[in-house]
Amino acid sequence: MGLLGPNGAGKTTTIRMIMDIIEPDGGSISFGNNGLGPTSKKKIGYLPEERGLYEDATAGDVLKYLGTLKGLGKRTARDKAQKWLQKMNLPGEEETKISELSKGMAQKVQFIAAILHEPELAILDEPFAGLDPVNQDLFRELIRDLRESGTTILLSSHRMNMVEELCERVFMIHRGKEILYGKLSKLKENFGKEVVELTYIGNPETIPNTFGTNITDLEIGKGRAKFYIEKGYSPDRFIRELPEEIKVEEISVRKPPLHDIFVAKAQGGPHE
Amino acid sequence: MNSDLLKVARWEFIQNLKSKTFLILTVVIPIIIVVIGFVPNFLAFRGDQAPVTLYVKDNAGIYEELKRKVEALDQSEVKLKLATESEDSLRAQAKEKEIDGYFLLEESLTDYQRDPVRLYSNLDKKEQLSRAGKVLSQVLTKLVGAKSLSESGYDPGKIFSLTKPIGFTPVKLEEESRSIGQFILPFGIAIMIVLASMFQGSMVMIGIGKEKTNRIVEIVLSSIDAFDMIAGKLLGYAGLGLAQVTIWGTAGIIVLTQIVNVPLGGVSPFQGLYFFCYFVLGYLMIASLYALLGASAKDIQSSSQTRGIFVLIPLIPIYFSAAIVNNPDALWVKLVSFFPPFTPTMMLLRSAFSQVSPWEILLSIFLLAGFTYLMVRAATKVFRVGMLMYGKNMSIKEIIRWARGGLL
Numbered sequence: 001m002g003l004l005g006p007n008g009a010g011k012t013t014t015i016r017m018i019m020d021i022i023e024p025d026g027g028s029i030s031f032g033n034n035g036l037g038p039t040s041k042k043k044i045g046y047l048p049e050e051r052g053l054y055e056d057a058t059a060g061d062v063l064k065y066l067g068t069l070k071g072l073g074k075r076t077a078r079d080k081a082q083k084w085l086q087k088m089n090l091p092g093e094e095e096t097k098i099s100e101l102s103k104g105m106a107q108k109v110q111f112i113a114a115i116l117h118e119p120e121l122a123i124l125d126e127p128f129a130g131l132d133p134v135n136q137d138l139f140r141e142l143i144r145d146l147r148e149s150g151t152t153i154l155l156s157s158h159r160m161n162m163v164e165e166l167c168e169r170v171f172m173i174h175r176g177k178e179i180l181y182g183k184l185s186k187l188k189e190n191f192g193k194e195v196v197e198l199t200y201i202g203n204p205e206t207i208p209n210t211f212g213t214n215i216t217d218l219e220i221g222k223g224r225a226k227f228y229i230e231k232g233y234s235p236d237r238f239i240r241e242l243p244e245e246i247k248v249e250e251i252s253v254r255k256p257p258l259h260d261i262f263v264a265k266a267q268g269g270p271h272e
Numbered sequence: 273m274n275s276d277l278l279k280v281a282r283w284e285f286i287q288n289l290k291s292k293t294f295l296i297l298t299v300v301i302p303i304i305i306v307v308i309g310f311v312p313n314f315l316a317f318r319g320d321q322a323p324v325t326l327y328v329k330d331n332a333g334i335y336e337e338l339k340r341k342v343e344a345l346d347q348s349e350v351k352l353k354l355a356t357e358s359e360d361s362l363r364a365q366a367k368e369k370e371i372d373g374y375f376l377l378e379e380s381l382t383d384y385q386r387d388p389v390r391l392y393s394n395l396d397k398k399e400q401l402s403r404a405g406k407v408l409s410q411v412l413t414k415l416v417g418a419k420s421l422s423e424s425g426y427d428p429g430k431i432f433s434l435t436k437p438i439g440f441t442p443v444k445l446e447e448e449s450r451s452i453g454q455f456i457l458p459f460g461i462a463i464m465i466v467l468a469s470m471f472q473g474s475m476v477m478i479g480i481g482k483e484k485t486n487r488i489v490e491i492v493l494s495s496i497d498a499f500d501m502i503a504g505k506l507l508g509y510a511g512l513g514l515a516q517v518t519i520w521g522t523a524g525i526i527v528l529t530q531i532v533n534v535p536l537g538g539v540s541p542f543q544g545l546y547f548f549c550y551f552v553l554g555y556l557m558i559a560s561l562y563a564l565l566g567a568s569a570k571d572i573q574s575s576s577q578t579r580g581i582f583v584l585i586p587l588i589p590i591y592f593s594a595a596i597v598n599n600p601d602a603l604w605v606k607l608v609s610f611f612p613p614f615t616p617t618m619m620l621l622r623s624a625f626s627q628v629s630p631w632e633i634l635l636s637i638f639l640l641a642g643f644t645y646l647m648v649r650a651a652t653k654v655f656r657v658g659m660l661m662y663g664k665n666m667s668i669k670e671i672i673r674w675a676r677g678g679l680l
Contacts, residue, residue, distance in 0.1 A: 016490070019490070019493065019494040020493065020494070021489075021490055021493045021494060022656070023656070038276070038496070038497055041494060041495055041496065042495065044494065046490070046491065046494040048487060048490040048491065048494075050487040050490070051487070052487040052488045052490075052491075053488060053491075054287065054488060056287070056291065057287055061287075065279075065283050066491060066492075066495070068279055069276065069279060069280075069492065069495040069496055070495050110491075113491065114491075
């Protein structure tokens with residue numbers, strides 16, 4: 001599930017409350033059929049947005065320690081840490097101090113710490129922040145593997161493409177309140193509009209600015225145009241009303257990207 | 273005990289034991305303190321130990337006998353040499369400190385029983401000259417006495433053996449059974465609580481402040497309870513404190529028994545147990561105060577600025593140690609020693625200089641343990657609230673409000 005919201009919406013605060021780092025002023029949080037407690041904490045993995053590890057300790061020691069805090073035995077934690085370091089392209093780094101690792105490497109170690117104990121729920125707060133494209137792909141694949149192996153993932157990220165690729169459901173908050181929740185496909189369905197993108201040949205200045213109430217948010221560029229149409233309407237009217245000198249080369253109608261839904265909901269924009 | 277708490281304690285103990293800071297605080301700083309504190313005194317003491325060499329202008333003809341008897345004594349205060357030059361020359365040399373000093377012995381030695389022998393010297397070692405004078409006086413008195421007795425027809429050997437001096441040595445009944453160890457150990461532990469809690473306490477504060485700023489705490493708190501984290505941390509540092517004190521204590525005992533030759537004597541298991549309790553609890557209490565400070569400050573720098581006040585707490589009884597030593601059984605001393613922040617140092621000082629009844633020891637340990645537990649609870653609450661306050665120091669009022677919240 002993707003946890004979305006504009007900056008300051010309360011995503012990290014929500015996560016910190018789930019992780020029992022801060023206490024909620026009201027309400028309750030439950031895990032499975034029980035309230036949050038020491039037992040449930042051991043079943044959850046957490047990658048915080050603000051990264052930090054024990055700088056003077058070695059990667060192996062840190063992973064072993066954090067693994068044992070999650071309930072693993074010392075030997076199991078060590079073996080699993082070794083396996084994960086291999087998988088993350090960090091073989092032989094067990095004895096390297098965290099302070100001597102690059103930022104990306106340290107981030108990998110922190111990711112391992114979050115999932116070493118094979119949690120039932122993994123909460124990942126901005127896992128892609130600060131990663132290069134290669135490592136972003138690596139993390140995306142790892143998250144996908146985790147999902148396939150049965151771990152529930154709560155992913156908080158501003159990278160809408162990643163959320164779209166990895167999440168089945170989305171929960172969006174704004175100023176601490178829920179504004180959107182549901183299956184991603186359903187949300188797109190319910191958004192009520194579709195995106196039309198076309199490429200054309202001709203002078204853009206000859207294209208009129210309005211095409212009736214069913215066509216909104218028209219953006220005209222050189223050789224390209226984009227607009228929204230009410231769901232169920234055909235873009236034919238737009239094409240018919242174009243001047244003769246405009247030749248449409250290609251047209252696509254698709255469901256709106258998550259990015260657009262996010263912007264619309266966050267800004268209370270034109271599509272609400 | 274909770275296993276999460278022990279895991280944190282173990283981690284903190286091992287990680288810090290391996291750190292350079294621990295090595296410096298445990299080995300280097302005490303060495304510097306010992307060097308600065310003791311070496312000048314030691315050198316001064318050693319300087320005084322060389323015997324003074326005095327020249328004897330002997331007109332009485334007893335130099336050889338005097339010298340032999342002085343050398344026969346087990347003393348290192350004075351050596352004698354026969355002066356062959358004139359008195360004026362001796363005076364001039366003594367004035368210029370070319371010689372340590374000199375004295376004249378006239379023919380009629382019995383005159384000195386009325387008028388003392390004058391020992392001329394220009395040295396500043398007044399104490400040592402006085403000790404040298406006492407040695408010479410003892411030998412000469414016997415020598416002249418023996419001569420006078422012989423001349424009067426008595427047997428000096430018999431007379432001396434019949435008139436041997438009778439001495440008096442004060443023995444305090446209560447202290448008959450107290451060995452030096454029973455005095456040094458509690459006093460030493462009191463001092464070590466102060467030193468160890470000052471060193472490690474600031475490490476606790478820095479450690480907690482650091483976790484707060486680099487956010488490792490989020491990962492730890494997402495796995496275990498906040499109380500276990502803070503209490504585990506404090507316990508880990510208490511372990512470090514114990515390791516530190518063991519190192520210092522062992523070094524101290526070796527110095528006392530092997531180098532200075534002070535017999536320490538035994539300590540009963542009950543004494544050993546309560547020394548240990550006072551140390552661990554006293555240490556945890558001070559460390560929890562530091563933890564509270566670290567948790568409430570926005571960063572390490574600002575917590576370091578206010579830590580002076582906390583350093584003073586275990587030091588206060590040390591300031592009053594003279595008053596406690598003079599009257600360890602005074603009512604005010606007894607009452608104040610039940611006030612938990614002062615309990616460890618006060619009780620240890622009291623037990624160093626007096627007999628403290630077991631009920632007082634047990635009650636004070638109980639109160640101290642309760643107070644320490646509450647302090648850890650308060651530090652936990654302040655820490656959890658402090659986590660939310662990015663880049664902001666808590667005011668004293670806020671600390672008290674949140675700490676109280678942690679206790680209810």
